[in-house]
Amino acid sequence: MMELMELPRRGALGWRAASRIRETVSQLPPSVIVGSLLLLFWVGCAVFGSLFVPYDPYAEDFLVMLAPPDAAHWFGTDQLGRDVLSRIVVGSRDILLVAPAATLLGVAAGSVLGLVLGYFDGLVDAIGARLLDTLMAFPFIVLVTMTLVALGPSNLTVILVIGIAYAPLVARTVRAAVREQRKRDYVSAARLGGESALAIMFLEILPNVRETILIELVTRLGYAFFSIATLSFLGLGIQPPSADWGLAVADGYGFLTGGKWWVVIFNSAAIVSLVMATNLIAQGMGAFENSDR
Amino acid sequence: MLTGRTLSARAATLLLTLWLVSMLVFFAGQVLPGDVGRLMLGPFADAEAVAALNKQLGADQPVLVQYWHWFSNALSGDFGTSLSLRLPVAPFVLESLKRSAALAGVILVFLLPLGIGTGIVAGLNQGRFIDRLIVLAGVSFGIVPDFVSGLLLLIVFGLWLNWFPITGAAPDGAGLWVSGYYLILPALPLVLNLAGYIARMTRAGVIEALAADYTRTAVLKGLERREILIRHVLRNALTPTIAVLATQTGYMLGGLVVIEALFGIQGLGNLVLNAAKSRDFPMLEAGVLVMATIFVLSAAAGDLVQALLDPRQRRHVSP
Numbered sequence: 310m311m312e313l314m315e316l317p318r319r320g321a322l323g324w325r326a327a328s329r330i331r332e333t334v335s336q337l338p339p340s341v342i343v344g345s346l347l348l349l350f351w352v353g354c355a356v357f358g359s360l361f362v363p364y365d366p367y368a369e370d371f372l373v374m375l376a377p378p379d380a381a382h383w384f385g386t387d388q389l390g391r392d393v394l395s396r397i398v399v400g401s402r403d404i405l406l407v408a409p410a411a412t413l414l415g416v417a418a419g420s421v422l423g424l425v426l427g428y429f430d431g432l433v434d435a436i437g438a439r440l441l442d443t444l445m446a447f448p449f450i451v452l453v454t455m456t457l458v459a460l461g462p463s464n465l466t467v468i469l470v471i472g473i474a475y476a477p478l479v480a481r482t483v484r485a486a487v488r489e490q491r492k493r494d495y496v497s498a499a500r501l502g503g504e505s506a507l508a509i510m511f512l513e514i515l516p517n518v519r520e521t522i523l524i525e526l527v528t529r530l531g532y533a534f535f536s537i538a539t540l541s542f543l544g545l546g547i548q549p550p551s552a553d554w555g556l557a558v559a560d561g562y563g564f565l566t567g568g569k570w571w572v573v574i575f576n577s578a579a580i581v582s583l584v585m586a587t588n589l590i591a592q593g594m595g596a597f598e599n600s601d602r
Numbered sequence: 603m604l605t606g607r608t609l610s611a612r613a614a615t616l617l618l619t620l621w622l623v624s625m626l627v628f629f630a631g632q633v634l635p636g637d638v639g640r641l642m643l644g645p646f647a648d649a650e651a652v653a654a655l656n657k658q659l660g661a662d663q664p665v666l667v668q669y670w671h672w673f674s675n676a677l678s679g680d681f682g683t684s685l686s687l688r689l690p691v692a693p694f695v696l697e698s699l700k701r702s703a704a705l706a707g708v709i710l711v712f713l714l715p716l717g718i719g720t721g722i723v724a725g726l727n728q729g730r731f732i733d734r735l736i737v738l739a740g741v742s743f744g745i746v747p748d749f750v751s752g753l754l755l756l757i758v759f760g761l762w763l764n765w766f767p768i769t770g771a772a773p774d775g776a777g778l779w780v781s782g783y784y785l786i787l788p789a790l791p792l793v794l795n796l797a798g799y800i801a802r803m804t805r806a807g808v809i810e811a812l813a814a815d816y817t818r819t820a821v822l823k824g825l826e827r828r829e830i831l832i833r834h835v836l837r838n839a840l841t842p843t844i845a846v847l848a849t850q851t852g853y854m855l856g857g858l859v860v861i862e863a864l865f866g867i868q869g870l871g872n873l874v875l876n877a878a879k880s881r882d883f884p885m886l887e888a889g890v891l892v893m894a895t896i897f898v899l900s901a902a903a904g905d906l907v908q909a910l911l912d913p914r915q916r917r918h919v920s921p
Binding site: 535 | 627630748753855859871893894
């Protein structure tokens with residue numbers, strides 16, 4: 310009896326949730342929807358790709374080295390006879406793991422830093438702001454090269470380096486947003502009500518600057534895809550035997566003069582589509598109105 | 603007027619930053635890798651030979667003593683001896699700096715007219731089709747990684763159409779125009795990438811200046827449109843653009859590494875990249891220090907130019 314009575318209610322609840330989701334989606338700008346779908350496609354490839362690729366992405370076949378695209382190999386084969394299509398599908402894995410991890414690290418560290426600096430006036434803020442300036446005085450490429458040389462290139466190093474490089478940039482943006490909020494009445498009220506500084510920062514102000522942080526997260530993710538692909542191309546990022554796109558472009562680059570364009574073109578297209586997907590979402594969120602990188 | 607106090611404060615923070623950079627560079631390059639002698643001679647070398655080499659290189663001394671030696675030598679222009687070439691580092695760095703400067707020059711020659719020009723056109727036509735087109739094109743080019751756009755340009759204009767050489771290094775003895783011609787294809791990826799950003803900043807400046815009171819006053823007192831645009835709108839609109847240019851130096855330095863690797867230009871970027879890969883620390887440290895110096899100096903120069911153009915900024919030049 311109980312079960313029978315609950316059934317319609319559960320159905321109604323599910324229907325209401327579904328219609329709410331539909332409503333939210335229809336309110337989103339089209340660029341956010343297109344970008345999200347494209348991003349989801351690559352996440353799907355990263356997670357399930359190895360189940361439906363036509364060839365083993367790591368299997369070398371010396372009979373079909375650098376074969377142009379045809380019916381058997383839609384995107385051709387690379388210098389070791391590996392199927393380019395299969396490698397691109399599976400090659401999304403590392404960058405889709407490293408870039409979000411690096412972005413989360415940078416945005417989390419930067420947000421905490423920005424909250425603290427923005428909330429405390431005076432000495433803490435003065436010293437902290439100067440420290441951020443000094444950190445940002447290192448050109449990104451210098452920071453990255455030195456750290457990667459000192460620690461050796463690996464996925465973990467890339468996450469650390471990009472995270473560290475992004476933290477001060479995020480901190481600066483969040484600090485500005487927090488300083489805006491500080492003067493509001495609800496902060497004064499909380500302070501008068503005896504809430505601790507920590508509680509005010511994380512329970513009162515943080516929810517009110519979440520939009521800034523969210524935009525920062527999406528924008529930085531786009532730059533992270535951009536930077537990590539570049540680092541891999543330079544040999545400083547994701548390392549072989551990964552099927553990573555940047556690595557594949559670097560490998561295929563040497564064969565361009567022989568007219569063998571497919572490895573470079575298809576892998577480049579994959580990189581561009583991923584960066585573009587993130588940027589479409591960021592743009593839909595109004596991220597580029599007055600951004601600086 | 604620019605006060606002597608703000609200027610000297612700016613110079614002091616600049617020197618402090620450079621000193622901090624030199625420390626970081628030294629410790630990341632010299633201390634973290636460990637035994638330099640072992641690294642040079644390989645894992646099978648005699649322990650005595652390793653110790654002797656470390657003594658010769660000064661690597662057996664305390665870290666601070668090593669830093670002082672390196673720092674004082676670097677101040678007098680001696681950046682040590684390359685581990686892989688066994689030759690003094692400084693001439694190589696200087697030579698590569700010249701090649702990178704040539705590339706940066708070609709980039710700026712294309713970037714400034716394109717970025718500022720399209721930005722002004724977009725700003726004056728706000729909301730119209732041409733404005734949307736410029737902004738959209740800028741954003742689209744801005745998100746393509748330099749090595750990808752570089753490769754596409756190389757394939758299309760270098761290999762398929764044969765309009766440009768696929769290397770950025772002109773043959774020896776080539777004149778200024780020929781050398782410049784070799785650098786056009788390498789320059790384009792960074793030009794395309796940055797032009798959109800500069801155009802957006804110029805556009806915002808133009809729109810703001812057009813709406814400002816002083817522009818309305820100029821219109822009301824009957825000045826010609828041309829004169830209003832040049833004397834009132836552009837002068838005010840270009841100030842933020844200059845600051846933006848300075849902030850993009852760091853991005854340009856990173857772009858140089860990519861472009862020089864792609865087009866085989868033996869510039870500063872390639873020098874740093876190869877030194878990093880072969881773990882040639884003296885070379886790497888010198889290259890990185892030069893890059894950081896360029897970066898810090900251009901940021902300071904950007905602030906200074908902005909202060910000179912905009913009287914309101916003179917009092918608080920951010921240190």
